[in-house]
Amino acid sequence: MSRRAAWILSPIALVLVAAGIALAVLQPWQSAAEAADKGDDGPVTALAELTTLTSDLRLNGSLSYGASIPLPGRGGTITRLPKAGDVIGVGQAVYEVDGRPVIAVRGERPFWRDLGADMEDGPDVRQLEQALADLGFGTDLTVDDEFTKVTTASIKAWQKSLGLPQTGVVALGDIVAITAASVRVEAVKAKLGDPASSSPLTYTSTGLRVIAKLTDAQAREILPGTPVTVILPDGTEVPSTITAVDVGGQPTEKEGETTPPTATVDFTDPAAGQGIGLRAVKVVFATSEVKDALVVPVTALVATTDGGYAVDVLRKKGKVERVAVEVGLIADSRVQIVGGDLAEGDAVVVAQ
Incomplete structure (x- = not known):
C-alpha cells in the first residue's frame, strides 16, 4: 500500500472496525449456537463472497463558482x-x-x-x-x-x-x-x-466547481489531476478531477486567522450541478483496491479472548462453528478475510 493510501485508510479502517465490532461483540463470547439453544429463531447469516473491495476517502465539499x-x-x-x-x-x-x-x-x-x-x-x-x-x-x-x-x-x-x-x-x-x-x-x-x-x-467564473476541505496532511499528499467522484445532494455520482490544491495558510480579514487547505474539483461535464444551488456535496477518492477479495460483513466479526477475531460459520445441519480469521482491508462496512478456514459461499452469522 502506498504512503498516500496509508494515511487515508487508517482512520477509515478504525472507524469501520469500531462501528462493526461494536455491533458484533456486544456479547462477544456467546456463540450463535448458544443463542439458538435459548429459543431464538436462528442466526441471521450472509454469504462470504469474492469481489473487488475498494476503500474510499470521502471529503466534505460545496458547490462554488470560484474566487470572488x-x-x-x-x-x-x-x-x-x-x-x-x-x-x-x-x-x-x-x-x-x-x-x-x-x-x-x-x-x-x-x-x-x-x-x-x-x-x-x-x-x-x-x-x-x-x-x-x-x-x-x-x-x-x-x-x-x-x-x-x-x-x-x-x-x-x-x-x-x-x-x-x-x-x-x-x-x-x-x-x-x-x-x-x-x-x-x-x-x-x-x-x-x-x-x-x-x-x-x-x-x-461561470462554471460550477467543488471546493473540498482538506487537512494539512491531505493537502501535501493529494495531487492535481487525481480523478474523483462527486456525489450530489440527490445521490447522483459525477466523474470529476482535482484541478488545484491550495495548502492554505494565507491571512484572512480576521486577525490571527488563515485560509484552510482546500482542493478545487472540476466536473467532467460542465453542466453537472447546474440548477441545484450552491449546495454541500461529497468528494470521493478511490484510495485502495483489492481484486478477488474474500469478504464478509464487518458485523460478522467476533472478538476473541486472545485479541484476535473470528466468525461464526453456519455449517451443515445447522451447526455453527467458530472460525478464527485474519482480516485485511476494511471498507464500505465489509471486511476482507485473508486467513482462516473460510471459503466463498460459506454462510457467516451477522450481528442483529
Missing part, C-alpha cells in the same frame, strides 16, 4: 448596473458610467491610462490589441507593445460596431479587463447614481 473578484472602479457616475447572476462576455457592456458603456475585454492586468496614438509602448497596448483581435477587429494588426496606425484603425472599427464616436482612442475607464471569456456577476455593491470610483460589483 472585484471589478475595478473608475471616474464618473454609475447610470446602469447588471443584476447578480448575469453572465457577461468579452465585448459586452458590464455596466454604464455617465451614459457610456464600460466594455469587458479579456486580460489579466487592469488598464491604467488612456490608449491612443503617440503613447509610449507598454503591455497594456499588447493587451488591448489582443482584445481587439479576439473580438474580430485585428485585420493586419500585429499584437505587440507598440500603438500604431493599424491599432487606431482597429479601435475605430470596434467603436463603430458599438455605435460609439470613432475617436481611435480608448479612454481610461472605457474598457475593463476580466479574467475569462465570460464571467458571472456575483454581487452588485453599488446603486444607480453612486460615484463609480469604488468597485461596483464582484464577479466569478
Whole structure:
C-alpha cells in the first residue's frame, strides 16, 4: 500500500472496525449456537463472497463558482448596473458610467491610462490589441507593445460596431479587463447614481466547481489531476478531477486567522450541478483496491479472548462453528478475510 493510501485508510479502517465490532461483540463470547439453544429463531447469516473491495476517502465539499473578484472602479457616475447572476462576455457592456458603456475585454492586468496614438509602448497596448483581435477587429494588426496606425484603425472599427464616436482612442475607464471569456456577476455593491470610483460589483467564473476541505496532511499528499467522484445532494455520482490544491495558510480579514487547505474539483461535464444551488456535496477518492477479495460483513466479526477475531460459520445441519480469521482491508462496512478456514459461499452469522 502506498504512503498516500496509508494515511487515508487508517482512520477509515478504525472507524469501520469500531462501528462493526461494536455491533458484533456486544456479547462477544456467546456463540450463535448458544443463542439458538435459548429459543431464538436462528442466526441471521450472509454469504462470504469474492469481489473487488475498494476503500474510499470521502471529503466534505460545496458547490462554488470560484474566487470572488472585484471589478475595478473608475471616474464618473454609475447610470446602469447588471443584476447578480448575469453572465457577461468579452465585448459586452458590464455596466454604464455617465451614459457610456464600460466594455469587458479579456486580460489579466487592469488598464491604467488612456490608449491612443503617440503613447509610449507598454503591455497594456499588447493587451488591448489582443482584445481587439479576439473580438474580430485585428485585420493586419500585429499584437505587440507598440500603438500604431493599424491599432487606431482597429479601435475605430470596434467603436463603430458599438455605435460609439470613432475617436481611435480608448479612454481610461472605457474598457475593463476580466479574467475569462465570460464571467458571472456575483454581487452588485453599488446603486444607480453612486460615484463609480469604488468597485461596483464582484464577479466569478461561470462554471460550477467543488471546493473540498482538506487537512494539512491531505493537502501535501493529494495531487492535481487525481480523478474523483462527486456525489450530489440527490445521490447522483459525477466523474470529476482535482484541478488545484491550495495548502492554505494565507491571512484572512480576521486577525490571527488563515485560509484552510482546500482542493478545487472540476466536473467532467460542465453542466453537472447546474440548477441545484450552491449546495454541500461529497468528494470521493478511490484510495485502495483489492481484486478477488474474500469478504464478509464487518458485523460478522467476533472478538476473541486472545485479541484476535473470528466468525461464526453456519455449517451443515445447522451447526455453527467458530472460525478464527485474519482480516485485511476494511471498507464500505465489509471486511476482507485473508486467513482462516473460510471459503466463498460459506454462510457467516451477522450481528442483529
